[in-house]
Amino acid sequence: MEEAKREMALIPSQYYSEVAEYIKDLNNLSYHFDLSKPILRLAVAKIYPLFILIYAILITIGIIANAAMIMHISKNKLYRDPTYAYLINIAISDIAKCMFVLPITLAVLLIQNWVFGKFLCLSLAMIQDIPFHVSMMTYLLIAGDRYRLLSDPGKPRIPAFVCALGSWFFAICIVLPFPIYTTYLDLSSFKKGHFDGLGICLGNLVDDIQQYMRGLFLLTYIAPLAITAYIYVKSSRELQNKEDPLSAIAIFEARRKGSSRHDSDVSTDLMTYRDIKCGSGSLTTTTATMGLSAFTTNTYNPEIDVAKEIRSQKYLIFMVSYYAILLCPLMVLKLAKLALVETAENEGHFDITYTIFVWLGFTPTVATPILYASWQMSRPTKERLKGYFQSSSRRLTKVCEETVIRSNRHPSHQINPSGLANVAYTQHPRSGNGNNSSSGSNYNESEGINCSRGNLSTRSSEFDNHPQNMYLVH
Secondary structure, eight states: OHHHHHHHHHSOGGGHHHHHHHHHHHTTGGGTSOTTSOOBOGGGTTTHHHHHHHHHHHHHHHHHHHHHHHHHHHHTTGGGSHHHHHHHHHHHHHHHIIIIIHHHHHHHHHBSSBOSHHHHHHHHHHHHHHHHHHHHHHHHHHHHHHHHHHHOTTSOOOOHHHHHHHHHHHHHHHTTTGGGGEEEEEGGGTSTTTSTTOEEEEEOOSTHHHHHHHHHHIIIIIHHHHHHHHHHHHHHHHHHTTTSHHHHHHHHHHHHHTTOTTHHHHHHHHHHHHHHHGGGTOOOOSEEOSSSOOEETTTOOHHHHHHHHHHHHHHHHHHHHHHHHHHHHHHHHHHHHHHOOOOTTTHHHHHHHHHHHHHHHHTHHHHHHHHHHHHHSOHHHHHHHHHHHSOHHHHHHHHHHHHHHHHTTSOOOOOOTTOOOEEEEEEOOOOTTOOOGGGTOEEETTTTEEEOSSEEEEOOGGGTSSOEEEEEEO
C-alpha cells in the first residue's frame, strides 16, 4: 500500500484523472495482452482489414498520380507558368501526406495503446497539419497570382517557387505551439514491471488549446477559403471583360515571357497602342508593331486564349472546391472533439467515424491529379476514353436486335434445337455481288457485324485477306 502511494505521488497531480481513466480502460486487457505491444481498438478489431485496404488503395493511387502530375509538368516545362509551379507544390504536399501522414495516422487510429514513443507523441499533430496548411495556402496563392495576371497582365509575376517555400515556412511556424499542449507520460517510470514500454500521449490538458484550435480553424481553413472564393469571383469578372482583343494579347504576351524582366514593357506598349488605335474606333488591325511581337490576325486569335483562361479557371475552382468539401467533415470533427466527452458508449462510434473522416479528408490527394489530367486532355482524347469505358456489348446487342427484327420478316435460318453454343471457324467467302442478306446471313455493313437468329459472325479488316468468319452457333 505504501509502495502504491509512493508511485502515485510520482505522477503529477493534474494528470491523475487522465491516467486513472487510461488504466481503467486497459485493466481488462492487461491480463490477456502484453501492453508494450500494439493492441487493436475493440471498435475496429473485426473491420480493421477493410480500413487497411481502403487506406492502402488511397496511398498507392495518390503517390502514383501525384508523381505522374509532377513528371508531366516537368517534362513539358510547364513550371515556367507560376500556376503549374504551384501545382507542383500541391503535389509534393500530397505525396508527403500519402507517404508519411496517412500510414502513421492509420496506425494511431487503429491501436488502443500508445507504443510510438515520446517524439512522435509531441510531433504527430505537426506532421499531420503541415501538408494540409501548405495545400490551402498554395490554392490561395494560385488564386491571387491569376487575379494579378488577369487584372494587370503587364505586371511581373511573383516567382512561384519563392512563394511555395513561403507556404511551407508559414505552415511550420503556425503549428509550432502544438508540443506545448501535448504531454507524454512514461507509465513504466511510475509502475515498474507492469507498464514496461507503455506510455500515454495526452492532449488538451490546457484550456487554451481550444482557443488555439479555433484560431487554426479560422486562420488556415475558413479565411483562406473565403479569400480564395472572393478572388475567383473577381477573376471571373475580369475574364468576362476581356472582350477587347488587346487585353487578350497582353495576357498571352505576359504568359509567353514568363518570368522575363521585360514583362513591364508589355503594359507600356499596350497603353501606347491603345492611345493610337482606339481613337479611330477600330480594333481590327492586322498587325501590332509596338512591342507586341507582331501579332497578326492569321497567327493569333485572342478569343482562343481567353477561352483557355476560362477553362483553366474552371478546373482550378474545381480543385479547391473538392479540397474544401472533402476536408470539411474532418475539420469540423476536430473542433467538436474538444467539446465531446468520450465514454464507453460512444467511443467505438467516434473511432470509426473519425477513421472514415480522415480517409475522406485525404481523398483530394487523388482528386487533384485526376482533375489535372482532365484539364490537360484534349477533347478527342476524352471522347476516346469515354468510348473505352462504354460497354461494347450494348452496341453489339443493339445492332443485332435491329438486324434480327428485320430478318423476322423473311426467316431463313432454323434455330438449333439442341440449345448448345458452339464456336467454329469456317470458310465464308464473300459473294461477288456483295449481297449478304440474300444468302441468309443478315449483315450490317455499317457496323461490320453479321447477325441472325441462328448465328452471329463478326468480320474485321484483318479477315478481308483471309476470308474467315467466326460464328457463334446457338
